[in-house]
Amino acid sequence: MKSQRRKSKPAPPGPRASRAGLRIVALGGGTGLSALLRGLKEFTSLHPDHPARGHAPLSPSPIADLTAIVTVTDDGGSSGRLRREYRILPPGDIRNCMVALADDEALLSRLFQYRFPPAEKGLGGHSFGNLFLTALTHVTGDFTEAVRVSGKVLAIRGRIFPSTLSNVTLEATLENGRRVRGETRISQSAARIRRIALVPRNVRPLAEALAAIAAADLIVLGPGSLYTSILPNLLIPELARAIARSKAPRVYIANLMTQPGETTGFTLADHVRAIQEHTPGRVLDWVVANHKVVSPAVARRYRRQGAQQVLVDLPALQKLGLRAILDNLIEEHGVIRHDSHRLARLLLEEFSSPRLQ
Numbered sequence: 001m002k003s004q005r006r007k008s009k010p011a012p013p014g015p016r017a018s019r020a021g022l023r024i025v026a027l028g029g030g031t032g033l034s035a036l037l038r039g040l041k042e043f044t045s046l047h048p049d050h051p052a053r054g055h056a057p058l059s060p061s062p063i064a065d066l067t068a069i070v071t072v073t074d075d076g077g078s079s080g081r082l083r084r085e086y087r088i089l090p091p092g093d094i095r096n097c098m099v100a101l102a103d104d105e106a107l108l109s110r111l112f113q114y115r116f117p118p119a120e121k122g123l124g125g126h127s128f129g130n131l132f133l134t135a136l137t138h139v140t141g142d143f144t145e146a147v148r149v150s151g152k153v154l155a156i157r158g159r160i161f162p163s164t165l166s167n168v169t170l171e172a173t174l175e176n177g178r179r180v181r182g183e184t185r186i187s188q189s190a191a192r193i194r195r196i197a198l199v200p201r202n203v204r205p206l207a208e209a210l211a212a213i214a215a216a217d218l219i220v221l222g223p224g225s226l227y228t229s230i231l232p233n234l235l236i237p238e239l240a241r242a243i244a245r246s247k248a249p250r251v252y253i254a255n256l257m258t259q260p261g262e263t264t265g266f267t268l269a270d271h272v273r274a275i276q277e278h279t280p281g282r283v284l285d286w287v288v289a290n291h292k293v294v295s296p297a298v299a300r301r302y303r304r305q306g307a308q309q310v311l312v313d314l315p316a317l318q319k320l321g322l323r324a325i326l327d328n329l330i331e332e333h334g335v336i337r338h339d340s341h342r343l344a345r346l347l348l349e350e351f352s353s354p355r356l357q
Contacts, residue, residue, distance in 0.1 A: 021064035022352055025216040027163070028234045029071035032224030034100035035337060036253065037158065039344030040066055041101050044157040047143050062348045066158035068097050069205075069239070071232040073198075074169045076125045077183035079113075091163055094147055095129035095227075101156035108154055108189065128180045144206065156319045159212070163233045166203035170232060172196050181351035187336040190261050196227050196278065198235045205239045213242040218351050221284070222253035223338055226263050226271050234279050244281025249351050252291035252322075253343065256329070256336050269316035276320065284322055290338075291326040298332055325350055 026036055043062045072089045074080065079090035095112060102109045112129030123131075129150075136146035147160055171181045174191040181199070213219065225232050234240045243250060252275070254268050263271065268289055275284060289312045294302070302308065317324050327346055331339040 001319045011110055021061050022066075022217045022348070023065040023212075024063055024218045024220065024342060024347075025067045025069065025108060025212050026220045026240075027069045028222050028224040028228070029074070029229035031096065032229060032255070032338070033068060033070065033093070033254075034096040035340050036220065036223065036343060037066070037068055037097055038100040039338075039340030039342075040347075041157050043344060043348055061322055062352055065212075065215075067209075067216075068158060068160045069163050069209050069212070069233060070094050070097055070099070070160060071229055072162045072164060073168055073183045073228065073232045077184050078130045080184065081126070082130055082134050083167075086138070087167070088134055088135070089143050089165065090166070091130045091133040092127070094160055094162060095127065095133060097160050098147070098151055098154055098156055098217055099129070101151075101154075101158045101160070103155040103157055103192050112154065129272070159208075161206050161209045161212070163209065163239060164203045164205050164236055166200065168232075169199045170196060170228065171199050172227065187225065187228055187259075187262055192264070193212050193227055193262065194229050196235070198232065201235075203236055205236050205242075206312070210238060210242050213239070213246060216246060216248045218347065219243055219246055219248050219250045220253060220347065221251070221275075223255050224264075225259060226255070226274055228262070230277065231278050234275065234283060240279045240283060243283045244279070249286055250284050251286045251288055251347065251351070252284050253313070253338070254287055254336065255310055256290055256294075257302055257307045258310055263308065264306060265314065267311040267313045269313045269320060271310070272317065274320060282321075285323045287317060287322050288329075288343070288350075289324060289326055290329040292328040292330045294336060295332060298334070298336060302336070 026033060040063060044066055045061045070093050074090035074092055079092035082088060083090045099109045099112050114128045116123040116126050118124045125341050133146050133150060135148060137143045140146050151160060169181055170183045170186055171179060172186045172193045173179050173195040175194050180186050180189050222230050256263055258266050294309050314324060329338050329343050331337045
């Protein structure tokens with residue numbers, strides 16, 4: 001049964017999509033961005049013998065170009081170790097996006113995600129994909145080239161760019177006035193975040209990322225951690241200005257649950273306010289959010305961890321100048337995730353022109 005979809009206002013005229021399909025740019029990091037890309041991938045060009053997971057394909061291919069711009073502030077786990085020891089950009093989030101966009105998430109993708117057991121001396125805790133990107137960066141002398149070549153190995157359906165090639169660190173100013181540096185320490189902090197910044201501040205994005213934004217028919221932010229996945233991309237001045245200049249619909253995919261410490265007690269409007277307070281220009285027009293209530297058992301489990309379902313406060317969103325689309329976007333398997341296919345199809349149905357059947 002098709003879920004009921006609610007919109008705060010009628011959808012605007014479709015973007016400047018050509019017959020070849022939409023040009024989509026998605027920005028974020030962590031598991032949220034890779035989940036979105038996994039869903040959007042199904043609607044890029046498909047081989048005749050490769051149906052989109054049994055779903056009826058949309059024809060012609062709704063997506064002509066899919067570009068992911070990925071934050072590079074991770075300093076924990078395998079990525080953090082490789083970053084410190086080999087002075088490269090953290091590869092973990094980019095690896096996850098590559099696997100999500102892989103044409104066939106079978107053997108090669110499983111190999112890229114393989115993690116050596118912690119007991120393994122030297123290699124313990126590292127993923128093969130992270131090591132592959134590190135080695136290829138040293139072979140080519142260029143992290144961006146290493147990502148491009150790795151994408152060819154995995155036959156990804158899209159393009160992936162780091163948000164910057166600079167070695168940046170996140171710094172948070174907490175409500176108690178204390179400053180915390182490093183993504184891992186920030187995400188573990190119990191105090192509310194007042195402000196987040198990049199160190200150094202005036203870093204440059206890739207020219208290819210700016211070109212993709214300039215040509216985009218649809219720009220999507222999220223889903224993902226507000227302060228450690230979404231905002232780090234928007235803290236790059238040229239990147240934020242490029243999004244602010246774009247005439248394409250700019251859509252924020254709301255998180256399903258709050259995150260302990262980072263967004264404890266945040267409503268959806270609180271997430272949007274934080275984005276607006278950190279960016280000089282307008283970077284959002286629409287919010288896509290879930291309206292299905294989480295099952296009681298799963299909700300209790302999350303409450304014990306200090307998380308709760310994000311409250312969608314429509315009147316506050318409208319006061320902030322945003323329009324909202326609400327739908328059932330939850331996938332529950334013990335943990336709560338976005339339904340990748342449903343989310344991707346919703347974006348295409350709402351923001352394609354002509355509207356998809």
